[in-house]
Amino acid sequence: MNPVNYLYLAALLFTIGATGVLVRRNAIVVFMCIELMLNACNLSLIAFSRMHGNLDGQIIAFFTMVVAAAEVVVGLAIIVSLFRTRHSASVDDARLMKL
Amino acid sequence: MSFPLLTATAVLPALGAVATAAVPAARREAAKWLALLVSLGTLVLAVLVAVRFDPGGARFQLTESYDWIPAFGVRYELGVDGIGVALVLLTAVLIPFIVLAGWHDADPLETQSKRWRPTQGFFALILMVEAMVILSFEATDVFLFYIFFEAMLIPMYFLIGGFGDRAHQGGEEAAATQRSYAAVKFLLYNLAGGLIMLAAVIGLYVAAGSFSLPDILAARADGELTMGTNTERLLFLGFFLAFAVKAPLWPLHTWLPNAMGEATAPVAVLITAVVDKVGTFAMLRFCLGLFPEASKWATPVVLVLALISIVYGALLAVGQRDIKRLVAYASISHFGFIILGVFVMTSQGQSGATLYMVNHGISTAALMLVAGFLISRRGSRLIADYGGVQKVAPVLAGTFLIGGLATLSLPGLAPFVSEFLVLVGAFARYPVVGIIATFGIVLAALYTLVLYQRTMTGPVRPEVAKLPDLRVRELAVAAPLIALLIFLGVYPQPLTDLVNPAVRHTMSDVQQHDPEPEVEAAK
């Protein structure tokens, strides 16, 4: 099957993720959307790797997973601490600083 | 390599400033004396410069030149022509009087904390300004000039915003707000002008490949340097705008009345008599020197603006109710004359303009400082609050009158020489301009005499009945200035000898010749 289709899929996923970031309030969900975007990137990397017949893309994908995992660690830590202070995970509630 | 005299003239006050600032809070008087001493020392050095300068010699003399920032093509390059010498002298002469006149202006109030040392700051800042002004008169490297042109704003800014008249109508609170408004206005106006000039300075480097005025002049003379017409005009505008703000030219003048009104008299003198001269000086040296073609192109507009300044400033001076603001508007009118003289492109006009810078400095100093003494006595700047002072303080009134007569450029006093030269220079090339400018002398008489009449003559007002006459310190300020006015009025030759060759050079820069008298032309 033509790997280009995977690219389209990846683009689609990426867009979905981005939209999610823009529309969802819950910090966790927003964060998941970002993860989705990362994975979309992974998919496209792998597709390209296939097209070009070298492994670089796949290797990058592995790295990306690791990075994503690290982000989860940091991100969840922050979000949870925020949640514990505010008893809400809504990103919109956190707007003490503005203007 | 000889002794770097020019550098010394600037380094001495700079070091003096640092030393003055370092004087401990308790030893206030010491700081004052130190400042006075340093300014006098600078005067000595300046006189030395004038002596060492040979009017017949090269255009730029006592030159010093070192690499400073090769990466920018910037050299630490000093040198003076006659005009530079004259203005350096003016600065060095005036500063001691300013210091002396401001002797008590910065004494701290009892309410202020002991660690706050306004006096030291005041005098240190004045000396700082002196150093930077002198350097900007001496710099022959455009970038170097720009540096000091900009940097001097900061100490000036603190002088205006930090120190005001003691007793201010409307209370200390209102005074503070008005002061900082004036200071900010001053700074923003000049900074904006300066930044636009910065763009032009960069552009100049791109166009000419050098910052060194002598090099550029030489290159132009050899025809190696050719700027596109539009480039030259744009660059000229960039420079001219900055200078027109500094030497307030209508309609960029509105910062001056605020600044001079709010600042103490000595600082006001510092602004109008010393700092603003940098603007007119720079027009003469840089605008004409670097962009002769563009200057000629812009001449008509500039002349019109100058004329507007002359008449407009005088008329507004007539309409003022505040002594200091009146002097400020009078200065605007006078700067109109100076700029007129610079741009009519005749040797009389330009010599006149240069003399005018010097003479206006002295005359304004005389008038404004005496006015300052008066204000400090009565604690009000409003003309309406005075009347009959002449009866209680005749000496004060007399000095004030002479200052005023100098301002209306009475023959026999220095300003007359320069003003008449400017008028003749203008008339020789543009008769109409000359005639319109002549109206300025009538208006000058009007605002000066009205001021004198309202403040000094008439029945003695109860509030002023107790005013003491000039004290020794104050007389020591007023008398020499007046002597100088009279001397330069009847015997300006030392000055003209300095200036003439420099003017000849400038005229050749702009490739202009004086119009021949009709009779010779007929022959």
Added chain:
Amino acid sequence: MIALLIAAPLLGAAVLLCGGRRLDRAGHWIGTALAALSFVLGAVLFAGLLGRGAEDRTLVQHLYSWIPVEGFQADVAFRLDQLSITFVLLITGVGSLIHVYSIGYMEHDERRRRFFGYLNLFLAAMLILVLADNYLLLYLGWEGVGLASYLLIGFWQHKPSAATAAKKAFLVNRVGDMGLSIAIMLMFTTFGTFAFTPVLDGVGKTGEGTLTAIALMLLLAACGKSAQVPLQSWLGDAMEGPTPVSALIHAATMVTAGVYLIVRSGAIFNAAPDAQLVVTIVGAVTLLFGAIVGCAKDDIKKALAGSTMSQIGYMVLAAGLGPIGYAFAIMHLVTHGFFKAGLFLGAGSVMHGMNDEVDMRKYGGLRTYMPVTFVTFGLGYLAIIGFPGLSGFFSKDLIIEAAFAKGGTQGWILGGVALLGAGITAFYMTRVMLMTFFGEERWRNLPAASPDQPDVEPAADHGGGVPHPHESPKVMTVPMIVLAFGSVFAGAFFGIGERFVHWLEPVTSFAHGHPPVAAWVVTVATVTVMVLGVGLAWAQYGRRPVPAVAPRGSLLTRAARRDLYQDDFNHVVLVRGGEHLTRSLVYVDHTLVDGVVNGTAAGVGGLSARMRRLQNGFARSYAVSMFGGTALLVAATLLMRAV
């Protein structure tokens, strides 16, 4: 030598003004001595000139180069010739006398020292004016006398009226000075110099248009200084000054500077007939104007001021006639110097004896109380009305003849005007004479302190109440007597055998005018007119008693009292208009020019405040902006490639 002549009074001024209180006691003597000294010097120089041949009586002393600038030479150089020495003698002579007089007149003024300083300053400036060898230096003296007059008119500065009068005098003169400076500029652009000799010799080399322009500008200057229409308004107010000042500056010397200027520049005027015509017209108009005003004034000094104006009108008229008139102008100037100074000193003496009362309606029958004053004043009076044999007779008569001699209608008109003027002169002078020295003693039944003079001159501290007229001290009367002599004999001395004319001829050049009618006819006419004037005056003020309060009077009288509304015109048009202009400009400066600046600042601030709102604190809206930004970035990049 010449420089010394000027240096003496200059030194005096410097010493007296800077000297401080310790000189109060001796100040006036120093001043007088130095004035006298310069008179002596002048006399010596005069003798020196007499010793020389008529043609080489021009000495030039070049002191130093004043303003040496590329293509512009102004020297401090003095020129002594017949014309200037004449003035020197007049100035220093009358000046010295008036110094002496002032010793007495200012006796009780605690600022007497400064007064003498100013007087000396004036002498110096006036000498510079008449001795200068180029127009710029002349300008220096020109403004110098202006300054001195400003200081002296406003000498009693505590009187607002005095201060205002001084300011007015200076300003009006400034307008004239504008003319002078423009004239000098024109000379510079035309001849490349403004020294007398090259300019006056170079007249031939340039067109009449330029010369006319120069001449008119000079005339403007002359009008300012010599109080000629339209710049005459200041002279009346100038009487606020102490009377010796009025005598010296505003009668004898300074006000005649305009005539000097015209005569000095004779060559230019000769080459510009149109300008000359204007000069004569100005002279004629002023002549009448002054005379009419003189008729209506009740203030004795103002009446004399009017007469001064009109007499100078004669001189200007004569000067406008060209070579046939120059010499007569100067001659009348000198004689007028004598008798008018005498008259003023007399008036001063009267006021001195009358608690400084100046209203003639409050005088009357004073001849018995102050005989010396009466006699001297009377002689001056006879001189001015041109009583045959006295100096006024000669000088004025010659001018009238010359006026007729101009020829054609112009000649008739000018001559007629001059003649008429003579009559009016006779009228108002007689009026003054009668109201002051004859008739009932109106001052006896007066309300106590004169209400219309609230602030009494410090010279008179012998209280208000009924005045006790008395003769003035010797120190005052002696100068009056000397001047009286002058006014009696000067005319005859100068006139007979045209001595004066020949004396001046090398400088001013001289041509015999040929009146359409024989000279003796003119003379007779003059005398007749004079007699008529006297008779008319006697009919009105001699026979009938003079009302102590001025009657409403005819339209003309009222107009004349108010200087023919010329002042009101100035006030309405110039002063009011100027005030409105400045006030509106102040407003404009504040709202428009400054407003633009502050407006820009405010605008940026508002913009900032609006942009701030974008920063609303919602993380997601930030994300939106990022997303949008990215979209833009991508779009732009692609677009770049597309185009």
Added chain:
Amino acid sequence: MSASAVHGLWTDLAAPADGSIAKIPAPTIEYAQLSPVMIVIGAAVLGILVEAFVPRRARYHAQLFVSAVALAAGFAAVVALAVGGHATTRAGIAAEGAIAVDGPALFLQGVILLVGLVALFTFAERRLDPAAHGNRVDSFAAQAASVPGSDSEKAAVKAGFTTTEVFPLLLFAVGGMMVFPAANDLLTLFIALEVFSLPLYLLCALARRKRLLSQEAAVKYFLLGAFASAFTLFGIALLYGYAGSVSYGRIAQVVEGTVGEVSPALAGTMGNDVLLLLGAALVTMGLLFKVGAVPFHMWTPDVYQGAPTPVTGFMASATKVAAFGALLRLLYVVLPGLRWDWRPVMWGVAAVTMVIGAIVAITQTDIKRLLAYSSIAHAGFILAGVIAAKPEGISSVLFYLAAYSFVTVGAFAVVTLVRDAGGEATHLSKWAGLGRRSPLVAAVFAVFLLAFAGIPLTSGFAGKFAVFKAAAEGGAAPLVVVGVLSSAVAAFFYIRVIVLMFFSEPKPDGPTVAVASPLTTVAIAVGAAVTVVLGVAPQYFLDLASQAGTFVR
């Protein structure tokens, strides 16, 4: 090694040699050239061990010692490399093409290390806050995990806990930042990005006072940062798809079409410019986010305000340096062939950034937010230099970064000093009359402000002049005009602060200037010294920058 066979590691693996597993050739790693990074990262790891094993009491000093030594040693190594000519003649690509060791890289690494060192001092400051229960405390939360105001927090404070983890975090961040401008392939770029971002996210959340703000800042920064890096990654993917490689050199060749043998797949993707442009735009966007350019700037004010001030100072200076370094390398090494596409866009971005940064700053009322906006404006100025696509551009930007970073660190260090009962008094109204109370501190801060405003004789002016000059010579005169105009606007609010400090009467309940330990004092002193020196005698550093002004490829 040749750029054609990028990443020998993986590609060799990819080729199976007739069933038998081929020997894996050991990659050649030039440890010497990588030593600066290695030292710092190593020290960071060591720091974690310290956390694990060293008793709590001694940790602070141990950590401080380790970090300081590491940063100093790292800097020494950088200097050694530079002296060894790795900045100029022997500049090359190390670690199998992953990292470039050349002038810009070393220069920026040096700057980052020094800034990190100065920042470290402000991190370690423990005298500003009043001692809690007899324990000196720094500006970081006693126990990040405990809820603000909760018992656990009180307990933690009572027990005198301190979050000494900040030091390793700082070191990691520094390490990442050092790699960022040196990264020579997109993968390394991405990794470095994350390596220095994640610690910063955490550091932002660790404020001792105003923890709500701190946490909010952290969340915003984290979410937006992650969002941005997602875009970056997608851009990387697209570029990889376009060029079939992530190596800078390779991509550049492909862009310029100077690649040797073209595989059919490559031929297919090479033709597709959309991949290239899209990828380039996205990667650039990621970097612009980090430098805080409009319209990717909106996180800056909030994060700068909420984060602990020492962290803000570190972030504001070091992050900009690293990000601009990476941006320079990307634009000058990877995309020079695309210059005509990205320059106009960058023009727009630079102009908008300068203007908006300057204008919005006018109405700010919080000193930290004010500085945030000023940093945005400065990002715009630097971009003007980046756009001048010539060596002068590079060196001018390098110089500007060096100058700017020290001013920033110093300024924020001063901010930490001005305190009242509620901790740092960052609201401008509280700064009124500071100049009367403590003239010295106010004067120093004024110097920093003047440098920001670009007044002559300060480093700010030299930098601004260098950048504008380069831009003008690069034909971006209009941008220069926009620049000077916006600096005129910017001058206004710097001046406003000065007016406030010197010309307005101090408030009775106004803040006091805490007496700092030598640490902060040194930090401020260094900042001020550099500001003045670079302003008065910039020549040496300009030379340095211009020598370092060429990228290796």
